[in-house]
Amino acid sequence: METKDLVIIGGGPAGCSAAVYAARSNIKTTVITEDFGGQLMLTDHIENYLGFSKETGASISEKFEEHVKTYENVDIMLKKVEKIEKENGIFKIKTGDEELLAKAVIFATGTKAKKLGAKGEEKFLNKGVGYCALCDGPLYQGEKVAIIGGGYSGTEAALYMADIAEKVYLINAGDKLTGEPITVDKIPKKENIEVINNAYTTEFFGDQLLEGVKYEDSETGEEKKIEVAGAMVEIGRVPRSDTVDFVEKTEEGKIVSDNHCRTSEKGFYAAGDVSTIEEEQAIVAASDGCKAALDAKKYLDEQN
Amino acid sequence: METKDLVIIGGGPAGCSAAVYAARSNIKTTVITEDFGGQLMLTDHIENYLGFSKETGASISEKFEEHVKTYENVDIMLKKVEKIEKENGIFKIKTGDEELLAKAVIFATGTKAKKLGAKGEEKFLNKGVGYCALCDGPLYQGEKVAIIGGGYSGTEAALYMADIAEKVYLINAGDKLTGEPITVDKIPKKENIEVINNAYTTEFFGDQLLEGVKYEDSETGEEKKIEVAGAMVEIGRVPRSDTVDFVEKTEEGKIVSDNHCRTSEKGFYAAGDVSTIEEEQAIVAASDGCKAALDAKKYLDEQN
Numbered sequence: 001m002e003t004k005d006l007v008i009i010g011g012g013p014a015g016c017s018a019a020v021y022a023a024r025s026n027i028k029t030t031v032i033t034e035d036f037g038g039q040l041m042l043t044d045h046i047e048n049y050l051g052f053s054k055e056t057g058a059s060i061s062e063k064f065e066e067h068v069k070t071y072e073n074v075d076i077m078l079k080k081v082e083k084i085e086k087e088n089g090i091f092k093i094k095t096g097d098e099e100l101l102a103k104a105v106i107f108a109t110g111t112k113a114k115k116l117g118a119k120g121e122e123k124f125l126n127k128g129v130g131y132c133a134l135c136d137g138p139l140y141q142g143e144k145v146a147i148i149g150g151g152y153s154g155t156e157a158a159l160y161m162a163d164i165a166e167k168v169y170l171i172n173a174g175d176k177l178t179g180e181p182i183t184v185d186k187i188p189k190k191e192n193i194e195v196i197n198n199a200y201t202t203e204f205f206g207d208q209l210l211e212g213v214k215y216e217d218s219e220t221g222e223e224k225k226i227e228v229a230g231a232m233v234e235i236g237r238v239p240r241s242d243t244v245d246f247v248e249k250t251e252e253g254k255i256v257s258d259n260h261c262r263t264s265e266k267g268f269y270a271a272g273d274v275s276t277i278e279e280e281q282a283i284v285a286a287s288d289g290c291k292a293a294l295d296a297k298k299y300l301d302e303q304n
Numbered sequence: 305m306e307t308k309d310l311v312i313i314g315g316g317p318a319g320c321s322a323a324v325y326a327a328r329s330n331i332k333t334t335v336i337t338e339d340f341g342g343q344l345m346l347t348d349h350i351e352n353y354l355g356f357s358k359e360t361g362a363s364i365s366e367k368f369e370e371h372v373k374t375y376e377n378v379d380i381m382l383k384k385v386e387k388i389e390k391e392n393g394i395f396k397i398k399t400g401d402e403e404l405l406a407k408a409v410i411f412a413t414g415t416k417a418k419k420l421g422a423k424g425e426e427k428f429l430n431k432g433v434g435y436c437a438l439c440d441g442p443l444y445q446g447e448k449v450a451i452i453g454g455g456y457s458g459t460e461a462a463l464y465m466a467d468i469a470e471k472v473y474l475i476n477a478g479d480k481l482t483g484e485p486i487t488v489d490k491i492p493k494k495e496n497i498e499v500i501n502n503a504y505t506t507e508f509f510g511d512q513l514l515e516g517v518k519y520e521d522s523e524t525g526e527e528k529k530i531e532v533a534g535a536m537v538e539i540g541r542v543p544r545s546d547t548v549d550f551v552e553k554t555e556e557g558k559i560v561s562d563n564h565c566r567t568s569e570k571g572f573y574a575a576g577d578v579s580t581i582e583e584e585q586a587i588v589a590a591s592d593g594c595k596a597a598l599d600a601k602k603y604l605d606e607q608n
Contacts, residue, residue, distance in 0.1 A: 017354040017587060024352055026485040048328055050321040050590045051355060051364060053371040060355065067357040181330040259563065259582050278563050278595055283321060286354045287591030291582055 003101040004030055005300055006293075007093055009081050010108035012038020013049075013282045014272025016064040017289030018106045018296075023071035025297040030075040030100065031068065032093065037061020038110045039237070039273070040282060042132050044160050049282045057134070081109075084244045086265065103303055104267045104296045107244065107255065108289060111237035111273045111280075116148060120204035121233075128210020133157035133232045140165050140230040146213045147171065148201050149234040155179030155187060157234045162190040169226050170195045171215055173235075199224075204231060239274045250276060261292035267299055307405040308334055309604055310597075311397055313385050314412035316342020317353075317586045318576025320368040321593030322410045322600075327375030329601040334379040334404065335372065336397065341365020342414045343541070343577070344586060346436050348464050353586045361438070364586075385413075388548045390569065408571040408603055410596045411548065411559065412589070415541035415577045420452060424508035425537075432514020437461035437536045444469050444534040450517045451475065452505050453538040459483030459491060461538045466494040473530050474499045475519055477539075503528075508535060543578045554580060565596035571603055 006022055008015050011033030022029040040046060043057035052060055068074055079095040084105065086092070093100040113131035115121060121129055130136040133147060137160060145165045147158045150172025156179065158170040170177075170187070175197050177184045187193055196215070202223065203214040212227040239253045248256040248264035255270035257263050257277075263270050269292040271277075272285035310326055312319050315337030326333040344350060347361035356364055372378055383399040388409065390396070397404040417435035419425060425433060434440040437451065441464060449469045451462045454476025460483065462474040474481075474491070479501050481488045491497055500519070506527065507518040516531040543557045552560040552568035559574035561567050561581075567574050573596040575581075576589035 013354060020352055020354055024484060024486045026489070048324055048594075049355070050317060050324055050371060050593070051353070051367045053367075053374045063355045063357075067354060070357045180328060182328045185330070279598055281591075281594055283587070283594050284591045287585075287588045289354070290352075290585055290587050294583055 001099070001101055003090060003103060004028065005102070006030070006104045006106065006296055007032060007091070007100055007102040008106045008108065009033070009084075009093070010038065010110060010272070010274075011036040011065070012040065012108060012110050012272060012285060013064065014108035014110075014285040014289040014292075015106070016068050017286040018108060018271060018293040019068045019074050019289075020071070021290045021293035022296065023074050025293065026073065027293075027297060027300060028073050030077060030102075032077045032079055032081055032095065032100075034078065034080050036065035036068075042134055044134050044156065046282065081243050086246050086268070089267070091268065104269070104299055106261070106269045106271055106289070106292045106296060107274060108271045108285070108292075109240040109243075109274045112240050113233065114236045114238050116201060116233045116235060118201050118203055120206075124204045124206060124210045127208065128206065128230050129204050130230070130232050131234070133160050133234065136230065136232065137161050137164050142166050143229040144227065145169070145230040145232065146226060146228045147232050147234055148213070149236070150174055150177040150179070150195070150197070151234075151236060152179045152183075153236065154234040155183045157232055158193050159183060159186055159190065161232075162193050166192065168193045169228065171199045171201055171213065172197050173200050173218070174198070237273070241274055259291070260295040261288055262295060267296075269296055305403070305405055307394055307407060308332065309406070310334070310408045310410065310600055311336060311395070311404055311406040312410045312412065313337070313388075313397070314342065314414060314576070314578075315340040315369070316344065316412060316414050316576055316589060317368065318412035318414075318589040318593040318596075319410070320372050321590040322412060322575060322597040323372045323378050323593075324375070325594045325597035326600065327378050329597065330377065331597075331601060331604060332377050334381060334406075336381045336383055336385055336399065336404075338382065338384050340369035340372075346438055348438050348460065350586065385547050390550050390572070393571070395572065407607055408573070408600045410565070410573045410575055410593070410600060411578060412575045412593060413544040413547075413578050416544050417537065418540045418542050420505060420537045420539060422505050422507055424510075428508045428510060428514040431512065432510065432534050433508050434534070434536050435538070437464050437538065440534065440536065441465050441468050446470050447533040448531065449473070449534040449536065450530060450532045451536050451538055452517070453540070454478055454481045454483070454499070454501070455540060456483045456487075457540065458538040459487045461536055462497050463487060463490055463494065465536075466497050470496065472497045473532065475503045475505055475517065476501050477504050477522070478502070541577070545578055563595070564599040565592055566599060571600075573600055
């Protein structure tokens with residue numbers, strides 16, 4: 001089996017930027033990803049990636065995909081990676097039905113939604129409970145919904161839902177909202193958002209479909225409930241690093257990487273939100289992809 | 305005099321991205337810059353900033369400027385900064401005719417062209433000798449020109465000039481070209497580019513205007529000369545850090561900064577090519593600007 005020079009896993013900003021830089025360094029590259037854009041696809045508007053002042057997550061993702069596809073020396077495989085192993089200095093990347101060998105890997109798989117762990121969460125999954133307001137929101141036109149989480153994604157989700165739902169309960173475990181200030185400031189201006197602070201979500205209830213959410217007031221210990229047709233859990237994300245176990249990770253599963261995205265394993269780079277990146281921002285992930293590809297070029301030159 | 309929260313110096317990718325993130329963090333910000341885009345304005349095409357696969361340096365600079373101008377809480381001063389001092393924990397920024405006080409500064413002034421130091425270089429400045437093929441190139445329509453420098457900017461300049469000039473001598477001090485591989489590969493395809501390796505430029509000569517360039521063949525020691533109407537020195541760039549002397553710098557004048565763009569002076573951030581950045585790339589500078597602004601927000605919150 002042919003051993004490839006570089007395999008990039010992930011099609012978000014880190015993976016796409018890595019592909020652009022690898023292509024321009026004349027490295028024959030394969031990108032394996034299920035889709036393009038990564039977490040940006042779950043975002044309504046992107047306004048903080050310099051150069052795009054008002055773009056939807058979907059349209060910026062499309063631009064990233066187009067950019068990668070301008071390079072003929074980049075192969076794209078739309079697949080899910082199941083497992084990565086290292087044997088005799090070569091990385092073995094297993095998808096469902098195929099195996100690839102590579103001298104170097106840039107791992108840029110990003111994150112997935114964090115679960116709450118509340119009662120009924122599994123039972124009502126896709127029956128009222130979800131993890132992506134942007135994806136599921138339009139199902140709840142004119143209904144009452146709960147957004148669980150008062151941070152970056154929770155506050156953005158609440159604003160987004162305010163224009164769709166009749167009423168939005170923003171259930172926040174903390175004593176104040178902690179999202180991006182420009183977003184947090186917009187919340188009080190939406191009359192149909194009710195912020196419930198110090199509220200610890202305990203249960204999703206209903207018959208066949210979700211009918212409501214129970215939470216505990218963490219100041220009084222009192223249990224309360226609200227009736228909603230939909231509840232979106234937006235309490236943050238966890239790294240998608242399960243497929244690799246030969247590199248150093250933090251307790252929460254982030255892959256430890258340095259300033260050039262190098263990990264504990266030579267030739268294996270981690271870029272973007274799956275790594276111990278400084279800030280979980282698209283522009284930083286894109287920068288990481290650049291650094292990883294330029295360092296991978298040097299690594300490959302040393303090998304050849 | 306009012307003390308501002310944050311002053312950003314520079315309007316390249318680092319300064320602009322810092323302005324976007326500062327604005328979105330509700331920091332009242334002043335940007336002082338002579339122009340927008342920075343070094344990108346000196347570049348023909350930008351193809352490696354993810355999302356823009358085929359953009360001119362001028363048009364991407366315009367997009368950056370527009371992005372910054374979408375925020376009402378960002379003031380823009382089109383001025384040159386002469387000197388920055390620190391007194392009692394407050395930064396004093398002097399322009400020609402004004403003085404600003406700021407609690408925090410993001411310094412993102414980038415770089416300027418490096419001089420060669422050859423005989424006649426000053427005498428023929430703007431009389432045939434220049435430092436920016438893109439800016440001056442069109443003056444030499446159908447003429448013979450020399451590009452001095454065989455790295456990133458030299459090889460790009462040679463390609464750019466090949467479509468304008470009758471003949472391009474690419475004078476390279478090294479024994480092979482060291483630009484971006486995708487650019488280097490295009491050089492032999494241009495019949496009117498002649499690469500002269502191992503050539504150390506010694507003199508620019510002429511009467512009133514430049515008439516040619518002398519160089520020493522570093523293998524034989526022999527002095528040779530070529531006749532050209534224009535010579536563009538493209539041997540790299542040096543940091544523009546002269547206006548500040550209270551922070552730690554490297555020998556070449558780069559401001560030493562960490563992963564969050566923090567310098568040896570609390571509240572003073574250095575972002576982009578003027579700092580000890582990992583890679584001198586627009587996407588990395590934009591990421592740096594983001595990191596600096598997010599850290600400056602924390603610093604300012606602690607102060608207030």
